[in-house]
Amino acid sequence: xxxxxxxxxxxxxxxxxxxxxxxxxxxxxxxxxxxxxxxxxxxxxxxxxxxxxxxxxxxxxxxxxxxxxxxxxxxxxxxxxxxxxxxxxxxxxxxxxxxxxxxxxxxxxxxxxxxxxxxxxxxxxxxxxxxxxxxxxxxxxxxxxxxxxxxxxxxxxxxxxxxxxxxxxxxxxxxxxxxxxxxxxxxxxxxxxxxxxxxxxxxxxxxxxxxxxxxxxxxxxxxxxxxxxxxxxxxxxxxxxxxxxxxxxxxxxxxxxxxxxxxxxxxxxxxxxxxxxxxxxxxxxxxxxxxxxxxxxxxxxxxxxxxxxxxxxxxxxxxxxxxxxxxxxxxxxxxxxxxxxxxxxxxxxxxxxxxxxxxxxxxxxxxxxxxxxxxxxxxxxxxxxxxxxxxxxxxxxxxxxxxxxxxxxxxxxxxxxxxxxxxxxxxxxxxxxxxxxxxxxxxxxxxxxxxxxxxxxxxxxxxxxxxxxxxxxxxxxxxxxxxxxxxxxxxxxxxxxxxxxxxxxxxxxxxxxxxxxxxxxxxxxxxxxxxxxxxxxxxxxxxxxxxxxxxxxxxxxxxxxxxxxxxxxxxxxxxx
Numbered sequence: 093x094x095x096x097x098x099x100x101x102x103x104x105x106x107x108x109x110x111x112x113x114x115x116x117x118x119x120x121x122x123x124x125x126x127x128x129x130x131x132x133x134x135x136x137x138x139x140x141x142x143x144x145x146x147x148x149x150x151x152x153x154x155x156x157x158x159x160x161x162x163x164x165x166x167x168x169x170x171x172x173x174x175x176x177x178x179x180x181x182x183x184x185x186x187x188x189x190x191x192x193x194x195x196x197x198x199x200x201x202x203x204x205x206x207x208x209x210x211x212x213x214x215x216x217x218x219x220x221x222x223x224x225x226x227x228x229x230x231x232x233x234x235x236x237x238x239x240x241x242x243x244x245x246x247x248x249x250x251x252x253x254x255x256x257x258x259x260x261x262x263x264x265x266x267x268x269x270x271x272x273x274x275x276x277x278x279x280x281x282x283x284x285x286x287x288x289x290x291x292x293x294x295x296x297x298x299x300x301x302x303x304x305x306x307x308x309x310x311x312x313x314x315x316x317x318x319x320x321x322x323x324x325x326x327x328x329x330x331x332x333x334x335x336x337x338x339x340x341x342x343x344x345x346x347x348x349x350x351x352x353x354x355x356x357x358x359x360x361x362x363x364x365x366x367x368x369x370x371x372x373x374x375x376x377x378x379x380x381x382x383x384x385x386x387x388x389x390x391x392x393x394x395x396x397x398x399x400x401x402x403x404x405x406x407x408x409x410x411x412x413x414x415x416x417x418x419x420x421x422x423x424x425x426x427x428x429x430x431x432x433x434x435x436x437x438x439x440x441x442x443x444x445x446x447x448x449x450x451x452x453x454x455x456x457x458x459x460x461x462x463x464x465x466x467x468x469x470x471x472x473x474x475x476x477x478x479x480x481x482x483x484x485x486x487x488x489x490x491x492x493x494x495x496x497x498x499x500x501x502x503x504x505x506x507x508x509x510x511x512x513x514x515x516x517x518x519x520x521x522x523x524x525x526x527x528x529x530x531x532x533x534x535x536x537x538x539x540x541x542x543x544x545x546x547x548x549x550x551x552x553x554x555x556x557x558x559x560x561x562x563x564x565x566x567x568x569x570x571x572x573x574x575x576x577x578x579x580x581x582x583x584x585x586x587x588x589x590x591x592x593x594x595x596x597x598x599x600x601x602x603x604x605x606x607x608x609x610x611x612x613x614x615x616x617x618x619x620x621x622x623x624x625x626x627x628x629x630x631x632x633x634x635x636x637x638x639x640x641x642x643x644x645x646x647x648x649x650x651x652x653x654x655x656x657x658x659x660x661x662x663x664x665x666x667x668x
Contacts, residue, residue: 099622106612106619113612116605120252124260129594131169131261134579165577167319167371168398170443171263172574174512174562176250176294177340178286179274184239185232192229198222246567247293249602253565254295257573257594258330264319265329265400266298269512269562270338270447272360276352287359298333306365306402309427316367319398337363337404338447338512339473345407346470348417363404364424371396371580378582383437394439396580398587401428401489403446408481411469428489435491435500441578441587442507444489448474449511449561450482450522452537457518457561475514479535485509486522486535492555494524494533502526502555506587509559510576517563517572519591523548523556560591571596 119126181187190196198221200206208214258266273286291298307313317325342352342363357363373379373396383391404421412418433440454460464473476482486492486504493502502524521543524535538548540558548554563572573596578589596602 102619106615109612109615113605113609117609120602120605121256122260123596124257124594127594129257129261129573129575129592131166131263131575131577132590132592133577134164134166134588165262166579168265168369168578169261169263170510170574170576170578171257171261171266172269172510172560172562172576173254173267173565174269174517174572174574175271175338175515175564175566176268176290177271177274177564177566178247178250178290178294179243180278180286180289181282182275182278183243184236186236191233191236192225195221195225195229198225245599245603247289249567249571249599250294250565251296252602253571253573253596254298256596261575261594263330263575264326265334266332267334267336267445267510268295269445269510270336271340271512272335272338273341275340276343276347280355283355284359290360295333297331299328299331300359300361301332301334301365301367303362306362306367309366309401309424309431311431313366313368313431315370317369319369319371333361334367334400334402334445335360336402336445336447336512337406339406342404342406344471344473345409345412345418346466346472348407348413350414350417353417363402364421365402366428367400367402369398369400371398373582382439392437393585394433394437396587397440398578399432399440399442401442401444403428403444405446405448405477405481407471408448408484409463409471409474409478411465411471413470425484425488432489432491432505435504438506438585440505442490442505443578444485444507444509446509446511448477448513449518450485450509450559451476451479452518452520456520456537456539457514458516459514482522483535486557490557492524492557494526494528494530494555496526496553504555504557507557508576508578508589508591509557510574511559511561512564514561515564515566515569517569517593518561520559520561521548521556522559523554526553526555558589563593563595567599567602570598 124130198217204214206214208217254266257263272290273283278286305316307316317329337353337356337360341356341360342348353363373382380388381391382388382393382395403425407414407418407421410418432442449457451461459475462473462475463471463478466472477485490504490507491499492504495502519540520537521540522535522537523543524533526533538546540560543549543556549556549558560574560576562574563569565571565573573594575592575594576589577591578587580587
């Protein structure tokens with residue numbers, strides 16, 4: 093192949109690889125667009141009848157980027173991320189010891205720097221250590237190097253999900269639903285190291301909620317913000333993270349200590365608080381219908397308000413290691429109940445953010461209920477709350493009841509529950525059948541799709557609430573993110589919601605695109621340098637001939653004896 097043909101081939105290969113790299117990179121960095129990911133939009137009069145069909149409801153980003161500003165996005169849009177679980181030193185095999193531990197000991201034995209009186213045993217130990225170098229040291233070192241690279245890449249993989257989803261979908265609020273870190277059994281130094289990675293890599297640009305903003309439930313409360321506003325305050329809330337505490341952050345009830353809880357709160361914010369956001373009503377005629385103890389005392393309409401409750405439910409179940417921490421949690425929940433509006437009133441909406449999901453019988457979600465306890469007492473592990481603790485959420489916080497004679501006929505307060513912990517995710521509907529005999533009434537759970545298909549949320553006599561367990565954003569579970577839209581319907585004077593998910597995919601694709609781009613960049617630089625040298629007068633063909641394609645080697649001529657004699661006599665035959 094001639095040099096010109098070889099250069100032409102390289103040029104064409106670079107072009108093809110460049111097209112592949114650009115296509116893959118655009119797909120990776122604009123994956124919410126290609127996958128149609130965005131917050132669901134409130135229904136307009138033209139599509140209100142199609143609300144049940146998710147495919148017929150436009151979403152914020154689709155309308156903004158494709159269909160123009162017709163209509164409006166939901167005033168509250170929550171980006172929900174579950175269980176990032178940043179790992180660290182506990183995942184590295186040879187952390188805290190030399191990489192070639194057995195080799196060092198073999199050298200010590202060989203140099204007589206160990207206490208071993210028997211020469212035979214010394215050489216036997218040296219042999220064992222040298223064998224362990226190949227079976228332990230080398231595999232552990234290679235695995236540790238791989239894990240270091242994996243942890244580094246995982247930080248930026250999570251960052252890619254957060255950054256891309258936040259940029260494209262434009263949430264008004266963001267929450268991480270517990271298990272921010274990978275283990276509660278780490279020392280303070282490693283905890284601070286992982287916390288720094290959390291804020292400087294995976295969630296770079298985000299902020300923890302200030303302690304003075306995260307308020308304790310009270311009758312007289314300060315409004316945390318105004319929904320629907322486009323101002324500096326709204327921009328601040330877009331940066332803040334509503335961090336929920338998880339079992340890998342502080343432990344279960346049998347592990348939790350004040351030290352573990354304080355360490356978490358210093359780095360990520362309070363573990364239990366409420367936020368209240370109001371939605372202003374501009375129409376004065378509609379405003380006149382709102383409850384006013386002096387001017388309109390008979391109205392059951394309250395000023396539209398959204399209440400976010402961040403609840404630490406790690407120690408709701410017993411026995412607990414620290415009873416004072418558990419007492420505080422129950423006091424916090426009782427205060428929530430006592431400061432809630434009466435169930436007869438409309439206009440308020442309660443979003444509970446917590447970590448451990450509510451109780452569900454086997455077969456509803458991937459995992460069946462599981463409890464494990466320490467030998468001396470205390471909850472060691474649980475994948476769901478107990479049925480009694482779950483009933484406290486349903487009947488206490490939301491005021492739901494199986495008694496038709498209860499206030500508001502047992503329909504309770506409007507809202508939704510979001511949590512993590514179950515990495516597989518699960519979307520369910522908790523309800524109770526008021527038509528059954530009183531001794532047979534118990535809380536039932538159905539998958540949300542099945543419940544909506546059977547129209548359970550719309551049926552009377554079946555009060556209930558939706559619980560969404562967001563699938564983990566970890567790479568092994570597809571890098572999921574939840575998108576919750578909540579809007580206010582003035583006709584019914586109630587808040588409504590819709591939820592969808594968006595997945596990036598496994599980490600292999602993220603790694604492939606970036607490695608492919610780096611390799612192509614190196615090739616482009618080398619090829620560009622060659623092209624520039626040719627334009628500056630470099631003779632590529634001559635270089636190829638002398639360096640890469642050397643000329644054919646000529647066989648040296650072997651002269652016969654007759655020819656040599658002929659040369660000596662100038663071609664004449666002489667007589668001997």
